[in-house]
Amino acid sequence: MLPEINIGDHVEMRKPHPCGGTRWVVVRLGADIGLVCLTCQHRILLSRRELNRRMKLWLAKDTEVEQTRHD
Ligand SMILES: [Zn+2]
Numbered sequence: 001m002l003p004e005i006n007i008g009d010h011v012e013m014r015k016p017h018p019c020g021g022t023r024w025v026v027v028r029l030g031a032d033i034g035l036v037c038l039t040c041q042h043r044i045l046l047s048r049r050e051l052n053r054r055m056k057l058w059l060a061k062d063t064e065v066e067q068t069r070h071d
Pocket residue numbers: 017018019020021037038039040041042
């Protein structure tokens with residue numbers, strides 16, 4: 001199953017959006033997960049199962065910040 005989901009988390013999809021973007025941000029939680037394409041701002045709703053199947057990489061909020069901090 002999915003890890004814990006929070007608003008603002010980023011997801012990378014296996015297939016790129018028609019706009020060419022693969023990075024999405026979580027904007028809505030519930031039975032369905034709302035995602036907005038970071039490249040074209042297109043909004044979609046996916047069931048958790050569908051999201052789990054389509055995503056390649058889960059990037060919790062601040063993950064990249066944590067990884068690049070050197071203190
Ligand atoms: Zn897009």
